[in-house]
Amino acid sequence: MPERPVAQERSRLRARNLLVQEVAETRQRARLGGGFYGIAAALAFGVTGFAPPYRWSGLLVVGTLVLLAVARVLLPVPAAPGEAEARRYLRRIWGVILATAVAWGSFSAWSQTTLPAPAPLITLLFSGAFGMAIAHTLCMRRLPAAIAIAAVMAPTLVVLWGEVAFGVGATWLVYMAYMLLVMGRSHREYWERLELEEELRQQRDVFATQSRVDGLTGLPNRREFSESLERAMEAAGGGQSLSLLILDIDHFKRINDSFGHLAGDACLLRFAGRLREAFPGEGELCARLGGEEFGVVLPVDRATARARAEGFREALERVPLEFDGVQRTVTASIGCCGFDVRRHADADALYREADAALYRAKVGGRNRTECAPAA
């Protein structure tokens, strides 16, 4: 893939991962806090003994806040959210959070002039606590968090300012401004942490890929090859065909010695490209096992694998590889072995037989395919 689309794809993936993470954390944090609003209202009405003048209003307020808390928990979260679903969830959960803040803020202001002591003190204390809780825990989105803090605090501010004393109202205002500052800082720290975690995740993925891919050719490396071979053998244990080819470029040292190590690298790269083109099928796996040695796993019987190997070998000899700006004929020796569950207890046993066949191909004059066991 060209570099720009790769970078675009990476940043798109990064944005999506951040959004998914935000959904998960918003859900967890919103669920945790919702229940406290109902408890706080129940406490405020509780100290009035739910006396007749406050009974119905008490039920209405507590019921509304409990319903909103339940909505936070029940709001469905898509299992593997795409971008649109994630944004829809965030809109909805923030809708519930804001509705809760408005309901609480209105109730708190109303209680200051309507409920008997000590209920107003209880709602006042809880308003401060809820505002600060939003500032700390629901700081993922700055604007809705600021609106939620204002919705919880401002109605009470108006009452304190007008009905209690200017100084108390001013104190409440300073308290509210402090919450907004705290929320701004929490917001920055939250996103710094999320981005750092995403960075670490991406680095971990890169390392995981690098540990399984050959850096020069981009083919799977020996580790990945061995594990894939084990898996293929396990799957084929029931009787399906499976064969292994080991290919070794002939006199590769001469290429290095004659044209230099870089030309040798380019040769390996071209050879890997040919191999990939020759064995592209489903269940076929090409890998670089090290140096100038390559492996191919094929879901076919030995005779077919041998024919495919010969086809590759002949084409390699016929069509030169272009590297270092020049066309050069390169040949390879190939060892071929069909998987037999009675002889091959593990991948190592299969590999050893294919390797022995490769050795025979080398001592037999190179540029040939030998099969194991020897016919």
Ligand SMILES: Nc1nc2c(ncn2[C@@H]2O[C@H](COP(=O)(O)OP(=O)(O)OP(=O)(O)O)[C@@H](O)[C@H]2O)c(=O)[nH]1
């Ligand atoms: N350019 C380059 N050379 C490598 C790499 N890995 C191994 N080699 C070289 O590959 C050569 C392998 O040489 P030999 O094992 O003698 O094999 P050969 O010359 O191919 O001879 P036969 O296999 O017997 O046909 C050595 O010179 C290694 O230094 C690599 O990644 N790049």
